[in-house]
Amino acid sequence: MESGMSKIDEVMEIKALRRVISAYLNYTAAAEEDIKRWERSFTKLSSSHKALLRHLPKKHEELRRCVRVNSFFIINMLQAFDPPFDMGDGGGGLDTQDLTPERDSNIPSANCNKRQAIESNMQGKVPKSEILEPVKSSSTGTIRSCDEWSATLAQARAEEQGEALGRKIEDNMPKDSTRESVGNGEAMGADMKHFSLKLDAYNGLDLDHPSYQLHVPSADVDKVRCIIRNIVRDWGEEGMTERAQCYAPILQELQLCFPHRSQESPPSCLVPGAGLGRLACEISRLGFITQGNEFSYYMLMCSSFILNQTQAPLEWTLYPWIHSNCNSLTNEDQLRAVQFPDLHPGSAGITEGFSMCAGDFVEVYSHPSQAEAWDAVVSCFFIDTAHNIVEYLEVIAKALKPGGVWINLGPLLYHFADAHSYSQEEEMSIELSLEDVKMVASHYGLILKKESMIETTYTANCKSMMQNRYFASFWTMVKEQGPGLQDNLPLEPLSNHRNCEH
Numbered sequence: 001m002e003s004g005m006s007k008i009d010e011v012m013e014i015k016a017l018r019r020v021i022s023a024y025l026n027y028t029a030a031a032e033e034d035i036k037r038w039e040r041s042f043t044k045l046s047s048s049h050k051a052l053l054r055h056l057p058k059k060h061e062e063l064r065r066c067v068r069v070n071s072f073f074i075i076n077m078l079q080a081f082d083p084p085f086d087m088g089d090g091g092g093g094l095d096t097q098d099l100t101p102e103r104d105s106n107i108p109s110a111n112c113n114k115r116q117a118i119e120s121n122m123q124g125k126v127p128k129s130e131i132l133e134p135v136k137s138s139s140t141g142t143i144r145s146c147d148e149w150s151a152t153l154a155q156a157r158a159e160e161q162g163e164a165l166g167r168k169i170e171d172n173m174p175k176d177s178t179r180e181s182v183g184n185g186e187a188m189g190a191d192m193k194h195f196s197l198k199l200d201a202y203n204g205l206d207l208d209h210p211s212y213q214l215h216v217p218s219a220d221v222d223k224v225r226c227i228i229r230n231i232v233r234d235w236g237e238e239g240m241t242e243r244a245q246c247y248a249p250i251l252q253e254l255q256l257c258f259p260h261r262s263q264e265s266p267p268s269c270l271v272p273g274a275g276l277g278r279l280a281c282e283i284s285r286l287g288f289i290t291q292g293n294e295f296s297y298y299m300l301m302c303s304s305f306i307l308n309q310t311q312a313p314l315e316w317t318l319y320p321w322i323h324s325n326c327n328s329l330t331n332e333d334q335l336r337a338v339q340f341p342d343l344h345p346g347s348a349g350i351t352e353g354f355s356m357c358a359g360d361f362v363e364v365y366s367h368p369s370q371a372e373a374w375d376a377v378v379s380c381f382f383i384d385t386a387h388n389i390v391e392y393l394e395v396i397a398k399a400l401k402p403g404g405v406w407i408n409l410g411p412l413l414y415h416f417a418d419a420h421s422y423s424q425e426e427e428m429s430i431e432l433s434l435e436d437v438k439m440v441a442s443h444y445g446l447i448l449k450k451e452s453m454i455e456t457t458y459t460a461n462c463k464s465m466m467q468n469r470y471f472a473s474f475w476t477m478v479k480e481q482g483p484g485l486q487d488n489l490p491l492e493p494l495s496n497h498r499n500c501e502h
């Protein structure tokens, strides 16, 4: 890897990535273990009870079929992943087998906040900033498809040799457009590299490589299951309700704040904690040069696949709800399929310059080159992921241009608040009330323009008998104007959701 990353950092990163890949690879075996356990319980029933429930063995077989379908997607996603490192490298001599044993096995799983399960441990996060371009930036919005992959590779090599490029392929070539178009230039620092499209070094993933774990902590497999639920939220037809609750008000507000978006010089928007990228994708479709930022490899691998490699709407099927027998009204509910993506990113009208930046938000955007770089910052279910929310607010404020807009939606379920219950090390966690968050924001020159509460779920199974509901805070803040700048933000509250003006 040609970044300014030290060898030790690179080795740690390879290790973290291997752990994530191992978790994905262990998905099938872990699901099979669950089904076997359910079968064992069934065999313990008396014969009369068995007779009463004689449909259950069939259900178990059906669950197995669903697991195979899910595994098919996962394997396709892994195979399409172009790692930013040479994963065949022995890890620079570090022991790759020392997975932290069940470090976060106490994380509440099925019945609790799934967000935490993905985020709650440093493994599987990208420690250094990387940049990947999830969507090919071209005026036509074309992106690479799987079939074009090898053609693109060949063409890339041809380009290296100075040969002419055909128009179609040229449109599918990766460009460093993000950095240029949002004026980041050298801004992101030496560590920023393209990640999904390292054409010259492409070697794909050797999924049989012995460095991948045969057994992983159950918490890691839980994270894979969380990703599946996140797919529903961001890209499933079924996720439409949640997206209408969370993303629609944000998008509406963004359009109100930027009513006149020039095609020649589109406004720029940063989406920290972008998850699987749907919100960033929608913002891009509205005509913003958009950059998602995300540090979880679980998320990044999956968003890269959906954004870059899906070829048609509803191309993929998953059975997201098979992993729990609890709170199902019917077996059919539990066994229902979800198809995705409901929107094909490749033909969705993406604005040129859409990118995903892989790395820690604070690390990347506190870089001096990011100062006053963004017209808008949009965060959704993100700010409570901070160890130090004050730092997040400071970075957001500094990264905004004067007069720039911060739209935020989410609860304050501080991610590290109960880290002491599962982490060996004490994690810093600054847990502020909403009023204190607003006070800190105002200290950094963020002026509250609108505020309301939005009732929503997060990766909920809409047919479950149990649903966690959030009363999420939704606000628009504007960074103090420099002298002579105009504040053009409408002050009237939004009309399509409940307002709780304080």
Ligand code: SAH
Pocket: 115, 118, 119, 233, 246, 272, 273, 274, 275, 276, 279, 293, 294, 295, 296, 299, 359, 360, 361, 362, 379, 380, 381, 382, 385, 386
């Ligand atoms: N905005 C998305 C995802 C919310 S979950 C949605 O609404 O669905 C919060 C996301 O922030 C997770 O994907 C997590 O991996 C990411 N995240 C947490 N801390 C981060 C950090 N310091 N830098 C970048 N991403 C972070």
